[in-house]
Amino acid sequence: MVERIALETSRLRLRNWHDEDLEPLARMCADPEVMRYCSALMSRDDCAALMVRSRLHFVRHRFGLWALERKDSKAFIGYCGLASCSLPSPTPALELLWAVACDQWGQGLVHEAAQAVLDCAFGELGLPEVVACAAQINEPATQLLEGLGMRAEHASSFGHPDLAPEHPLHLQVLYRLQRGDWRQ
Template sequence: MTELRTDRLVLRPWRASDLAPWAAMNADPEVRRHLGDLLTREQSDASVARFRAEFEERGYGWWAVEVRATGAFTGFAGLDRVDDGLPFGGLEIGWRLAREAWGKGYATEAARAVLDFGFDTLGLPEILAVTTATNLRSQAVMRRIGMTRDPDGDFDDPTAPEGPLRPQVLHRIARGGRA
């Protein structure tokens, strides 16, 4: 599995030691605010098993993110296929960090490394990002990495309950558009 390094972060394969802090993130209402229900430990562990299997199968997916200076697990970042049933297709970039990592520029730094991998290694012509219309922090990261909102691609997530998780916004970046 490819490992990505930035000045402050390592995007690496998942380890058994990541399971507890990952489960804690998935049980944090603030971390999950724009994602839906909290996850149980079993659901959280199962997600890591899926991440590992998808990475093995495709050669890309969700990397665990570690802070280089401390070795601490701080979340994930990576690429995934856009969910079936959405009005567009392609690969989507994403990230999720523990609350104590917010506001330090880690999401932007990790996202730039993932964009480089997607464009330079996978040769993608375009990368997408989707989030809830209310997730202004993620939208700010999208803009910082050079993505542009595509209002024609905004949609209501049919799998989300009525409310703030249903309206979704789409951002795009083409190869050569990196910030």
């Protein structure tokens, strides 16, 4: 059996999923404010499927989407991690994904979690690059990704395949971070 990677930061545990994470995950993914830059809200069944896919990915690869838990309260607050990229990329890459409950915003927790994920990606996993995408109008994601050192490839912008061209989230920007550029 493959040993799963668990990560920690000063305030967070990036851990395996627990069955009791389903209810807070479903509440979070049904919140229009949390999901405002996503193509759709997620149902409880969608969230259960996400947890199953994440658990299977960990079994196969040791990493994936980690559940985020605050150390101080032991509360589940969201997720952050790496998933197979479905974006237009010339090379196979892993995509940085995250979502955090609104009451946790503005504390730097996503940045802290994403840094731990990128440290793992480029250190322990030895990945050559990580990608991410954000709707062009998603300023919080743009600030996060640029704060992590990721570079926008505006020439590689693309239309979200699930959204009509006139939809405000249709235009997506691809971001990349190469291992050699991490922490420079």
